[in-house]
Amino acid sequence: MCGSSVRQLEAPTSSSQIYSSHGYSCLFNSDCVRISADVVSAILLNVRTYLRVYALKVFERWFPSEDCVSSPNVLALLVIDGFINDVRKIPYVRIHSGSTKLNFALGNIQSEATNAIVQGWPMARVIADLVDDIGYALKELHELNGEVRDHSVPSWARRLFLVCAGLVAFALLVEWYIVRRKLGVQKSGGGLKISTGRSKTHLMF
Structure with missing residues (x-):
């Protein structure tokens, strides 16, 4: 009206x-x-x-x-x-x-x-x-049949965010583990080369 x-x-x-x-x-x-x-x-x-x-x-x-x-x-x-x-x-x-x-x-x-x-x-x-x-x-x-529109984040979006955050944390943990293991292998290999070099020098003298 x-x-x-x-x-x-x-x-x-x-x-x-x-x-x-x-x-x-x-x-x-x-x-x-x-x-x-x-x-x-x-x-x-x-x-x-x-x-x-x-x-x-x-x-x-x-x-x-x-x-x-x-x-x-x-x-x-x-x-x-x-x-x-x-x-x-x-x-x-x-x-x-x-x-x-x-x-x-x-x-x-x-x-x-x-x-x-x-x-x-x-x-x-x-x-x-x-x-x-x-x-x-x-x-x-x-x-909305007289109801007020809900402007909050829906529950499915919250669950999706938690899943994504968990996947990111898992990926970071796996990457950290792989990088740490690789560095450990490189350090151990370098130590063998140094000890081998010292032994050869000792034999030469």
């Missing part, structure tokens, strides 16, 4: 604004997941926390029922010119999904999209890459 909306965002500047404004009433209704005073303080101190809570509530409004595991809904928020009351004008990208198994992949996509905006990429290209990356993450989630 896809949708798009454009609006300006303004982060709250005081706790009284959060508690009294109608726009934040959903945070304290029994139908919504309530937030504590600590979360309110975090929203005031950190813009990213506000954006995370904002994305969560927009997601709950757009997708009230989330029951599909293999193909969950995804909400992407792109704050291009920063918040209205933030003079730094820092861009932010927040991607929220009903599946926690997508958190790692979506976190990487967020960082890549934010860097692209900072580097001045055309917005059409940023959105196209964002959609492609989200689509790839959903495709991988569907192919």
Whole structure:
């Protein structure tokens, strides 16, 4: 399910604004997941926390029922010119999904999209890459039946490495034994030649 909306965002500047404004009433209704005073303080101190809570509530409004595991809904928020009351004008990208198994992949996509905006990429290209990356993450989630891909070294590769290491050690041991034996033969042969030479010299004198 896809949708798009454009609006300006303004982060709250005081706790009284959060508690009294109608726009934040959903945070304290029994139908919504309530937030504590600590979360309110975090929203005031950190813009990213506000954006995370904002994305969560927009997601709950757009997708009230989330029951599909293999193909969950995804909400992407792109704050291009920063918040209205933030003079730094820092861009932010927040991607929220009903599946926690997508958190790692979506976190990487967020960082890549934010860097692209900072580097001045055309917005059409940023959105196209964002959609492609989200689509790839959903495709991988569907192919793995909701499981997370294992990026560790497989067991057969570990066993093959141990076999190769054992063969290398065996080859080195055999080579060391053969070379040592050959040197021993050469030394013994040289000793016989020297003793034979001495005996001939002695006879001559």
